[in-house]
Amino acid sequence: MGQMFILYGPSASGKTEIQRALLEDGDLERIITATSRPPRPGERNGVHYHFMNRTDFIRLAEQNGFVEYTTYNGEYYGTPRSELAERAAGPTDAVVILEANGVRAVKTLFPLQAFAIYIGADPASLRRRLEARGGSADETASRLRKALEEETAEPYLREADAAVWNRDGRDLADTVREVREVIEATRRKAGR
Ligand SMILES: Nc1ncnc2c1ncn2[C@@H]1O[C@H](COP(=O)(O)OP(=O)(O)OP(=O)(O)O)[C@@H](O)[C@H]1O
Numbered sequence: 145m146g147q148m149f150i151l152y153g154p155s156a157s158g159k160t161e162i163q164r165a166l167l168e169d170g171d172l173e174r175i176i177t178a179t180s181r182p183p184r185p186g187e188r189n190g191v192h193y194h195f196m197n198r199t200d201f202i203r204l205a206e207q208n209g210f211v212e213y214t215t216y217n218g219e220y221y222g223t224p225r226s227e228l229a230e231r232a233a234g235p236t237d238a239v240v241i242l243e244a245n246g247v248r249a250v251k252t253l254f255p256l257q258a259f260a261i262y263i264g265a266d267p268a269s270l271r272r273r274l275e276a277r278g279g280s281a282d283e284t285a286s287r288l289r290k291a292l293e294e295e296t297a298e299p300y301l302r303e304a305d306a307a308v309w310n311r312d313g314r315d316l317a318d319t320v321r322e323v324r325e326v327i328e329a330t331r332r333k334a335g336r
Pocket residue numbers: 153154155156157158159160161162273310311312313314315316319
């Protein structure tokens with residue numbers, strides 16, 4: 145594996161959309177993580193996540209099958225060791241979406257390869273997007289609370305090597321261009 149670009153930030157800040165756009169250029173591979181949460185409409189197993197039931201997730205965790213794993217909003221999320229091993233065998237840079245515990249763990253394990261890009265947005269944008277997503281009222285409230293109390297607070301940005309803001313009103317293509325510039329600058333610094 146070349147470099148590993150980690151996108152992290154509050155729920156609905158735009159990480160998934162940015163990752164999707166980055167992958168279109170063909171020079172990055174997606175590291176697909178695993179979760180016990182049910183798929184959202186349009187999400188496919190083995191593309192957006194490896195969707196697993198809680199029993200299988202816990203079994204795999206007990207077998208040391210994850211490089212790191214955590215809980216978020218009552219569900220398990222983890223980076224499968226097999227997924228990283230597969231990526232590590234090749235020279236291509238990779239992009240992965242994690243929350244902050246995962247960022248810390250992966251940066252500790254891969255200090256020379258991991259580069260964390262915080263994707264932020266203002267509370268009004270996050271609220272609007274979460275409400276538009278149409279999840280349950282409980283889930284929307286819980287994600288928004290976590291975003292406002294934790295994921296947009298200063299300590300959450302400590303793992304960030306770069307930060308990019310993706311507010312409503314900003315063209316998503318401009319945000320993607322800025323993230324792309326961060327990636328290219330990082331590559332140049334690493335002599336790639
Ligand atoms: N600049 C933008 N302007 C308007 N809408 C946007 C913008 N960026 C992203 N969105 C929309 O916000 C919603 C959330 O985006 P996305 O799913 O990429 O967020 P996320 O950070 O991956 O969220 P989560 O962590 O909850 O999975 C999507 O409907 C997306 O189209």
